Amino acid sequence: MRILHTMLRVGDLERSIAFYTNVLGMQLLRRKDYPAGEFTLAFIGYGDETDQTVLELTYNWGVDQYELGTAFGHIALEVPDVYAACEKMRAAGGKIIREAGPMNAGTTIIAFLEDPDGYQIELIGEKHQRG
Ligand SMILES: C[C@@H](O)C(=O)SC[C@H](NC(=O)CC[C@H](N)C(=O)O)C(=O)NCC(=O)O
């Protein structure tokens, strides 16, 4: 078994695709309209779904915003260098909501961005200690 995808409902599919590709460097892997359900799915990630976990962006036609609530945390991305990634993503228009540095109550270097719908994206360095 393996984790295939995480689904995020988004209010503007083009806006979200632009963020995940231009700011986070992902690829648009596939996209499909479902007229009978009045929604569109866009799968994005860093490689083919056969061996990569991806994001499934769901656009419900005519729905431009959602209440995110307080339970969902974040999606974490591994980067070679958190400090450098923050600068590159900020230059590409990304919204850094927590600058790079040791996490609270720990030593792992992390940073957080916010995507166009307010979902949080965590950046963690490749050499971080797990656990
Ligand atoms: C290890 C890394 O993947 C983490 O996500 S830990 C980040 C840390 N998490 C928490 O503090 C969880 C408890 C918190 N009360 C909550 O419910 O979110 C975190 O968010 N740190 C913030 C920071 O600025 O370091």
Ligand code: NI
């Ligand atoms: Ni995390």
